[in-house]
Amino acid sequence: MLNVNTSMREQIALIEVSGRIDSMNANQLGETLNREIDSGHRHMVLDLAGVDYMSSAGLREIVSALKKVRGSGDLRLAQPSSRVREVLEMAGLDTIFQIYATQSEAVGSY
Amino acid sequence: MLPNESRFQISAAVDQIPQACDFVVQIAQQAGLDDHAVYHCQLAIDEACTNIIEHGYTHQSAHETIEIICRHEPARFSIIIVDSAPEFDPLTRTDPNPAASLEERTTGGWGIFFIKKLMDEVSYEHLNGKNYLTAVKYLPQ
Secondary structure, eight states: OEEEEEEEETTEEEEEEEEEESTTTHHHHHHHHHHHHHTTOOEEEEEEEEEEEEOHHHHHHHHHHHHHHBTTBEEEEEOOOHHHHHHHHHTTTTTTSOEESSHHHHHHTO | OOTTEEEEEEESSGGGHHHHHHHHHHHHHHHTOOHHHHHHHHHHHHHHHHHIIIIIOOSOOTTOEEEEEEEEOSSEEEEEEEEOSSOOOGGGSOOOOTTOOTTTOOSOOOHHHHHHHHSSEEEEEEETTEEEEEEEEEOOO
């Protein structure tokens, strides 16, 4: 079960996700990210505080979104759990994404 | 079936994978793996089944299945994933590079790499027309 909520903080598109991100539902996250990008949002924060599990299917979606916005904006990550951070680190994405300990730090980083 | 062995079968569809994960988690916990190791087993079975469904069984059919065998031995916990897709040894694939820049990256190809990183041993066999991928976690002694 995956819940995805989107909102705006000033000019920042905030995407808050909770649940499990796997091959069954990762496209749901990808569709949300793409919708935000297609709407013209280029400064985005993905808050992963509620995500207790993310497989490589989830990584595929966030890397794909980052490729689309990097250059004209950014997709920054907030509050990954230790398990999600482990997956990010295995794929070397902790050096590709800017990752913040809190949502307010991530939003305030722009 | 051996006395220390449990088996579970799913249809080759992504919406069946959580059931395979739940099965492995339950057996891994009973085998005495800690929470972190159980999580690694869960990710490994998820990635293996996803790979088979997306790249092995390219023509989805209700008849295609994946069998998961968990084997609990004194010093090791093995997960054996069996499918009847065309012969393919995923361990021969070149690993993606975690140090690659964003521009150099392809978005896929990380599943088998994760299994190799998360588990203590991974091996592949093709026997009697079936692919057998075995992933092992060593049990705490």
